[in-house]
Amino acid sequence: MKKGRLIKGIGGFYYVYVDGLTYECKARGIFRKRKITPCIGDYVEIEVIDEDKKLGVIEEILDRKNEMIRPAVSNIDQAIIVFSIVRPDINTMLLDRFTVLAESKDLEIVICINKADLIDNDTSIEEIKKIYSNTGYRIISTSTKVESELEDILKLLDNKTSVFAGPSGVGKSSILKILTNRELETGDISRKTGRGKHTTRHAELIRINDEGWVVDTPGFSNLDLNEIDEKELSEFFPEFNEYAEDCRFISCIHVNEPDCAVKDAIEKGKISISRYENYKLFLKEIKESRRY
Ligand code: GDP
Numbered sequence: 001m002k003k004g005r006l007i008k009g010i011g012g013f014y015y016v017y018v019d020g021l022t023y024e025c026k027a028r029g030i031f032r033k034r035k036i037t038p039c040i041g042d043y044v045e046i047e048v049i050d051e052d053k054k055l056g057v058i059e060e061i062l063d064r065k066n067e068m069i070r071p072a073v074s075n076i077d078q079a080i081i082v083f084s085i086v087r088p089d090i091n092t093m094l095l096d097r098f099t100v101l102a103e104s105k106d107l108e109i110v111i112c113i114n115k116a117d118l119i120d121n122d123t124s125i126e127e128i129k130k131i132y133s134n135t136g137y138r139i140i141s142t143s144t145k146v147e148s149e150l151e152d153i154l155k156l157l158d159n160k161t162s163v164f165a166g167p168s169g170v171g172k173s174s175i176l177k178i179l180t181n182r183e184l185e186t187g188d189i190s191r192k193t194g195r196g197k198h199t200t201r202h203a204e205l206i207r208i209n210d211e212g213w214v215v216d217t218p219g220f221s222n223l224d225l226n227e228i229d230e231k232e233l234s235e236f237f238p239e240f241n242e243y244a245e246d247c248r249f250i251s252c253i254h255v256n257e258p259d260c261a262v263k264d265a266i267e268k269g270k271i272s273i274s275r276y277e278n279y280k281l282f283l284k285e286i287k288e289s290r291r292y
């Protein structure tokens with residue numbers, strides 16, 4: 001048996017990457033009985049049927065570290081959340097929605113401010129850096145119009161499986177196209193070419209550098225926070241955590257409770273008000289969605 005990574009699926013065939021070679025595989029029927037479907041990103045064990053023709057059978061699917069639904073991809077390490085300052089204007093409420101969703105999948109987070117060529121001074125990027133300064137998120141600025149500007153991203157993709165996410169029009173497909181050196185059809189582009197929104201298109205993993213993989217379709221197309229538990233939400237704001245342990249109540253959700261160390265940190269300017277406002281907004285949204 002060989003251990004590999006499922007990188008692409010087409011019409012019942014699965015393409016499994018093993019040490020530089022790709023095997024076309026079928027999945028064993030047993031998975032259907034166990035109600036598991038192989039998912040792009042899965043680490044699998046294959047039995048090689050024909051080494052010359054590179055044919056095999058998937059015998060085992062290893063436990064998944066995490067899973068995303070749209071696109072369906074497993075074992076993701078990192079989310080590169082792409083925004084622009086202008087065209088379209090930055091929206092930190094939307095940005096925090098992406099960070100919360102990425103946190104809920106336990107992903108490392110990089111905030112990528114693209115279209116750097118459109119801003120004539122750095123103050124707006126500095127403001128973003130300030131808001132996220134104690135989150136631990138790496139913040140980079142890029143431009144697809146200037147060569148070499150994508151080198152920072154390239155370095156961050158090594159040895160990881162990354163998914164790009166962000167609103168429409170910020171340059172995700174342009175970045176992916178340059179990084180992967182190929183024409184990609186993303187969900188956003190299918191809108192541009194007028195193809196139906198529900199056209200099924202499966203994601204694919206594309207190898208970058210030596211040991212990096214990127215999902216060729218932007219992630220988190222659904223920004224509902226409904227799956228998130230309201231008691232869990234504050235954990236997805238990493239800069240709250242170091243203070244939260246000093247709240248009087250262990251179950252403190254940092255809104256109306258007395259002796260709340262998080263609220264105290266906000267008053268002292270240690271946590272950004274913008275982040276806290278978005279936290280409260282999401283909390284309200286989650287609570288309201290529970291009522292139905
Ligand atoms: P997506 O919807 O996030 O995939 O965005 P696209 O990659 O389709 O880009 C949307 C528009 O922004 C296109 O017209 C791109 O040419 C343009 N664009 C992408 N990256 C940049 C950039 O770094 N600078 C500028 N000025 N425009 C960009």
Ligand code: ZN
Nearest residue numbers: 247252254260
């Ligand atoms: Zn609290």
